[in-house]
Amino acid sequence: MADNVKPRVRVPRSAAAGEAFEIKTLISHKMESGQRKDSDGNPIPRSIINHFSCDFNGENVIQAALEGAISTNPYIQFEASIEESGTFTFTWQDDDGSEYTDSKDIAVG
Amino acid sequence: MKKFTLSAAVAATIAIFAGAASAESNSAVLTIDGQEITLRAAAPDYIDVDEVISGWSFRTAETQALQMDDFDNPGMIFVDQAIDDWNTVDGSEGKSCASCHTGGPEEFAGLRAELPRWDEAQGKVMNMEDYINLSRVEHMGAEPWKWAKPRMDAMVALISLQSRGMPINVAVDGPAADMWEAGRELYYTRVGQLDMACSNCHEDNYGVMIRADHLSQGQINGFPTYRLKNAKLNSTHARFSGCMKNIRAQPFAVGSDEFRALELYVASRGNGLSVEGPSVRN
Known part of the structure; x- marks a missing residue:
């Protein structure tokens, strides 16, 4: 797991x-592209979040x-509409196989 | 003498442009989560501008919007990291920040607005980094943090945030007066291959474009600042260093006496504006 990864969601x-209402998500992640080299000239391996999904x-x-x-700390904002109360779950998948999740309850009313 | 008259005329012309350039964002107050931030205030009598203006006013609408909501403000990521550090035990005493400061970072509400300030017990002018390292070394028995590094900048941001919205109120007299005077001297001293002083951009020409950059007054009330340019928090001294490189000068060291004096002086130029840190700039 990459360092200092913390998902944040606003619902x-x-x-x-x-x-329709707005959902904002932000996850802190260094998103190392794989294109850079360290001070010794060795390539720094890619380490990014490669997939994001939201379920209701x-x-x-x-x-x-x-x-x-x-970019670093990817921010994803989108709109959704719902017919019933329930839970949004958010999932980010890291290159190294780890998965970060967060969830938020929402009520219709 | 002739040269002096000319530069005065240039400054006057620029002042007219300054009014025009910042016309789209001349609102006096910015509200972030119910906290009011003063963007414009009457200038202290010891500086040569009519009004002190927050750097926020000079940025594009998109950049401004990032600071208007804490969720959108990428600087808050680092504040979160600092909260983790706040609760992390470090050093020989087995303590974290939270062990002594049981009231949480909120204990420091108002501190950022007064720094740098003369500290009688320490016998010198102290700024936020000094206080953090003092606590780490004397109370936690831990290694001091290097200035202008991620953990230090994040902790400065966390403590600054507690004072957000409070008016900057840096003392320019008393025991700090000599240092303040030294800072003022630096502010008006031309250096580097481009032979420029801080004042040439931030006092004489704020509000106009220097190539692609919209010059601000160089206020430091918003520091530490998240810059889109490098996607991290930037400390005051790191910014001073960047400015000096821009004018092809050899920067003073981060944490040096020169930058400490300059920080005191520049901070006092923002008296009346609000603490904004962590702000968002380009």
């Missing part, structure tokens, strides 16, 4: 049914494939 506590009550909302050119 409203409640939303009107069928109305088990149903996929959005997926993103992240590539080497994505």
